Each structure stands twice: as C-alpha cells, then as structure tokens.
Amino acid sequence: MPAGHPRPPGNRPTARCDAHRACDTVGRVIEVNQLTKRYGGVAAVNGLTFTVRPGCVTGFLGPNGAGKSTTMRMILGLNRPTSGSATINGRPFTAHRAGLRHAGALLDAGDVHGGRSAAAHLSALARSNGLPRRRVSEVLREVGLESVTRRRVGGFSLGMRQRLGIAAALLGDAPVLLFDEPVNGLDPEGVRWVRGLFRRLAGEGRTVLVSSHLMSEMEHTADRLIVIGRGELIADESVAEFAARGTGAAVTVRTPDPAELAAVLTLAGGHVRQDDGDALTVTGLSAARIGELSYERRVLLYELAPRAASLEQAFMELTADRSEHRSAVPAGEPR
C-alpha cells in the first residue's frame, strides 16, 4: 500500500474541514510552483503557485479560458509545463505506474468511448491499476449508475457521463481527487449529491480540488478558494476571506421619508445611496444600528434588509478585467 493512502472504504467520517489529520498530510498535498504553459506566444498559465491541502474542498475558480483545465492537466502529467512544476505527493505524477491509487480525476465527462458499456470502461481502467473487479460495481452503485452498467456510454446524457467520470475518479480510492467542472449537466438532485460527495471525501481527509467558472457553485461546496484569471493567481484564501473582498455588505432600507432618513444615517457615519423610489442602500452601518436610529428619530421603516456580501460579486469584481472572453456590455457587473 503506497504511503499516503486513505483508510479503507466503509469507515466514513463526516465532513469537517478543520479535521486536518496529523498523519501523513504532506503526502496528500498538490503543489504547483511557478507553473507556466505557453501555446505559441500565448501564456495559458503564467507563473502559477499554490498549494492544495487535504481535509478541505478547495474550489478552483476562474472565468472561461482562465487556465483551470490546463493547470489540472499539468498536475496530472497530461500536459508538459513550459516551465515550473506541479507535484502530487511531492512527486511528478508521470512517475507513477498505478495513477488511480494516487489521484482520481474527472477532467471532461466526454472523455469516454461511446461504443463501450459503463462497466467495460471502468473495468479496463480498474484492471490497468490492478484494482479488484468489485471496485467497478462499488463505484457504479456509489454514483447511481448501477441500473445502466451494460448500456453503451454513447447513449448516456451529459449528467450520466459526469457520474461515470466521477465513478472513474473514485475507482482507486485515491487520497487526492481533482474534478474539472463536475456539476455541468447534473440535475438539481445530482448537484446536491455531488456537493455532499465532495464534503464527505474531504471529511475523510482527502485532498479535493474542484474547478468551476460559477462562483455560486462554490459557495455551497468549497472551504477554500483558488481564483485565477488569464493564467495568473488572483486569490488563494478561505471562502469567508474571499467574500469579505466584495463591496457587497450593505443594508437596504425602505421608508416613506427617504430624505429625512438619509440625513440621519449620514450624520451617524453611514454612506447612503438613494435607489429608486423610497429605497436607500446603506453601507457602514449595521441593520440593528439603522433600526435604532430610525426608532430614536421617529422615521417610519417599511423594510430593513441586510444584504450579505456575495461571493459572486467578489468574484466578478476580481476577475472583471481578467476575463478572456467578455461580452461587449457586461450585464449587471459592478464597475
């Protein structure tokens, strides 16, 4: 059994991000160091450095074309870096004979031969790593494809292919898992399931890296975020820290006398912006403080709604000038 191998399946603890296991956590780390990949003169990935630790779900975020997939492929030894390095277990991945036991990956749900059955596809992968045949039926059951094991993959929906790809990633019971846009094509039940799966895998002490171009997806899944744009690192921090970057935190107030309330709140140190009609957007004051002030000054309130800083907004603001492909008129983008 290779070093850094997780506990045998069956004994599944619940997800706890803080559960960094003291044992051999070093062996499960993904380390990316000054990683660069150029295609012609264009840098798809440019001097990227980050570390992905075990016990957490790490979201890998960036707009389309930011270099997420290229980075994941370089981590797995599929693409050769122009310079820099990417290692799992401190070793380049290409050194391994049985890769599934060291890292499981779903890169693209379409990466299957449509002429094979789900069972045959997984059997070949399992056999190439000397994994027992029962692992195939185990992972097929785990992803909910046990009723279609004999059907040819060509007839699968995108959601079913995503599940098959996840099954392949789970085959080797690996300590490190990478998923590239795994939620695409999944139905709402599937999205819920896959989030739970990632939490559980991280809870078992594995290293889980999940890429997405949708911030909202990560809000419910990830503990940490690595955000890139145009191949460069933008942020590497916890979800809470990232959200705090957004200018979002504000309170919406509706009142029949906006002018009076605006004066009161400005005097108290708040920053007030008059929205349409009777609504004000207030920053710099908590909802509770606004309520107190309006009570003291006898200003009637219709509505007092705190608005949390949204990850989506923080993401948009950070990546606004780093998107590869952007529409001419950005819709609803805070500038």
Place this chain on the structure above:
Amino acid sequence: MTAARFRDLLAAEWIKLWSLRSTRWLFGLGILAIIAFAVQNSLDARNGWADFTPMERARFNSLNEVFSGLSATMLMIGAGTVGALTIVGEYATGLIRPTLTAVPARHRVVAAKLTVVGTVMLATGALISAATFGVSQAILSGCGVAVSLGDPAVWRVLAANALLAPVSGLVGMGIGALLRHTAAAVVAVCAVLVIAPTFLQPTVHQWLNDLYALIPFYVWRTCLGLPQLRDDPALPTVAGSWAVFALWPLAAAVLTLLVVRRRDV
C-alpha cells in the same frame, strides 16, 4: 494490495479491444470472408479442372488460389485499421486522458497496446493462414494438385500469409498514433499498406527495385507469398523480405512510443 503488473495492463487493453462491437464484427466478418473466398476459388478450380489446358495445369499452384492478392489486401486493410483504431479511438474520443491518468507511465500503456494488438493479429493471421490452406487442400485433394507440407516453400508461404496481419496491425498503430484522426488514419493505412504498393512493378532501374523491396506488400507479392521463387535480381530476396517484415512493425512501435510520450493530451 498488489501493485499494477504489466499483466494487468495487458488485460486492460484486452478488455478495451473486445468491448467494442466494431472490433468483434470486423474480426468475425473479415475472417469468414477470407475463408469463404478461399473456398470459392478452390471450388472453381476443382470444377473447372477438367477444362484446364495442360499448360494451365502445369502452372496451377493451389497456394495462390487459397490466399490471393485480394485476400491479402483485405487482411492488411482490416488488420491495419483495427491497429490504427486502438490508438485513434483513444485520442479522438478523449479516452486517452483517463487512460494516461490511470497509468501515467506512458511507455507501459504503449507497450501493452503493442503487445495485445501484435498477439491478437498474429493469432488471427495464423488462423486465417491455416484455415484457408486446410479448406482448399480438402477441396482440391480430389484433383491431385494438393501440395505437401513436406515442402519448405509451403511453410514459408503460410508463415508469410500469417504475418501479414501483425505487420499491418502494428504499422496501423504507428500511423494512428501519428495522425490521431479516424478518417485520416484509415485512409493512410490503406494508402501506405496496400494501394500505393499495388502500383509498384519490377523495373529496369535497380535502385527503384531496391526501393520497392522495402515495402511489405510488395515483398509479399513478389517473394514471400510465392511458392516458386524466380532467381531474378530485380526481385526481393527472401532474407531481405523477412527483414522488411520485421523492421516495419519495429519502426512503427518505436514511432508510437515516441509520439505518445512526447505529445500533450
């Protein structure tokens, strides 16, 4: 837990080869067609034997009837296509990414593929060579023209017929690895293995003859596949022909290994 052995990789490639319906159809129909062709040719010869002129009878050789140039063409294209598709099928569908994630040591994947394709093709070629010879001998024995297995030339022809499949299969793999595109690979396999060599004929220019003597189908057609050899410097030698049969798959294997190792997927 046991580590992955090379035997496991061979088993994985075996599963991949036979889990495709197209492979099973191609092998099944291809083998049947070539044997049926031998049966038909042999029956035609037996039924027409009474009308043959003495000259025709003297020239008749049953080995040519059972496995003609057309059979060889079918076998080479079939084997070459299957060989190419084992590689192209991975690249064109994207399956190569899961495959190489599972086995990052790429040379082992390539070695396993080469071994499985080479072995399966050798077995198929041997089956076809033996079966076509067997049925035609049974049919022609009534005419008294059946050939004897005591003749070493017969064994050479049977061996050359059998080897056409593995040679073509491995060359097909090399072409597939190089082109990585299904239609392009199939066209290239047909062109390189069969169509281009069909137009080659011995000429008065010895340097051209020497060049032609480097082509597998040409050396089979003008040397290895013939029961009676003519002593003609324009024609390839037996030893040289065997060398060509060995070098092409070897070169294809090296090419496949280098290309698969080097390229991003």
